[in-house]
Amino acid sequence: MKIYLNGTSPFARLVRATALELDLKPIELEWVDPWSDQPGLLAVNPLSRVPALQEEDGTVLTETLLIVRHLIESAGHDAELRAEDMRTISELGVAYGMMELAFAFTIHKKHCGDAGTTLQDRRRTSLGRGLHAMETAVAEDSRWSLSRLCLWITLDYIRFRDVTDFRADRYPALTALFAAHKDRFALQKTSFA
Template identity: 40%
Template sequence: MSSMQLFLNATSPYARFVRVLGLELGLEEQIELIWVDPWQNDPALLAVNPAAKIPTLRCASGQCLSESLLIAQYLQQHPQATASAAAGSEQDLAWLGLGQALMDAAFQSVIHKKYHPEAVKSLLDQRRQAALQRLLAELEQQVDQGKLAASAPTSSLSAGQLSLFVGLDYLAFRCPELDWPTQAPQLAAWHQSLAQRTSLSSTAFH
């Protein structure tokens, strides 16, 4: 029986990151997925998070947690986790930050284009696009230097690596015009090497 409830939708990179991490930690039987629409003031979501943000995790105690990185920290420390996706090293914390930055820049670009199409070439949009370019260049360099390497299908992935994968996947999903794999071919190869991992393929954006 599920002891936690995860409120999410199918297109949020933040929610997918938490869902993937839960799968990697072996907590899928402990987490019930509650699908909601945060853009429609879904009553089920408002009942657990007055800010109407996803992901939100309702713990077995009834306490509700928001913000993906805080939820991730909670899940990593969960006593029923049967696997490890530990964050904590300087490198992995750096990857978590870069993954979050990818998600932030891509998500904000999507919302900007959706609600302010007349200002798509604004200074803020230009800064976001420049940030994405720098992030891709940094990650491409890390693959080239061997810091970010492909893992065997059965090996564990860190929270930071999962965050990077989801961020890159979201960028391809929502900003295909950027065609990031062409700009960062070694990074694209790393991304592709993980694409068939069950936790990632079963949670693909749609």
Template identity: 35%
Template sequence: MWLAFTSPFARKVRIAAHELGLAGQIELQETDPWTDPRLRAVNPLAKVPTLVLEDGEILYESSAICDSLDERAGGGRLIPRSGRERRRALRLQGLTDGAATAAGRLFAAERRAAPDPMSPRFEQAIAASLDALETEALSTEVFTIAEVGVACLLGYLDFRWPERAFLAGRPGLSDWWTAVADRPSIIETAHRLPAVTSPSSP
């Protein structure tokens, strides 16, 4: 799998793989998606994560890759098979993916000299998403794609802005994050900086 260790979406796939017992079956290929032509050759968008399957099939986007991994593990573990639980899991996946995208764009904007007029919108999206997640009953025992997505969002916020108290005033979310912090899938997929950081990389 092509990835950057700074990407919350690549981490999402790695957490999912750990939770499903498939981490050892995925070979990791670190890349800089902003500069590596090899990635563009397999994914026209040049985005991470990108997974190349054994038969040569290529999957883009973390949601599609996680769905494939869940299917490989028998199905219904990360993504419930039907009903309200399935809809909830997919809804929270969409929410956390959107908030993580906003966080990535905000981080990139803050590193540029010129202000970005979209930054307030990104900040509002992150705050509103955290407020919504505060009302959710997240499991500390069984991880669906909902819990995986929340972990990735909170982990990315901690990674990029360790000085900001994003969870202040959100005790339920804060307690959940503390409770799952020593989960093997969280520990073993921690973000880290690459040897050379692209000036544009989120």
């Protein structure tokens, strides 16, 4: 198996971290720049996006959550990820949506600077609501799961790209979750670069 990825994609990090959490046999890493339409990436994904996963038989999967689902199915177990749990699946939708918002905010800022404030403000407001919802959920139950893995990477991406103010006094449960898992092998090994 081979993953096409780059070092700053939160989506690719979620795929790679999931594989590590599942203790899958090492997956070949193909580092690419999705923004420059490289022929090698275009050959597997006409949309020139990462992550893309290529199986031994040549089959290619794209879209993070589809790849993650496939990895969990092929592992035959989900370790601590609780991927079958409805609460995890429900929360994963919000955590993944927050990842999309943080990424869209970053790319918009990179390409359009300060233009489009209405859209950017809306993204930040939605992200803030997501953070509050996750703060409540984590305060109720702080167990690790696939949604928490996605949430952790999103929080780290928000920090990495300075997307929005993430104050410890405002989000104590999220801050505690972030600190509790920062040394996790799957997260250490995949840090943004």
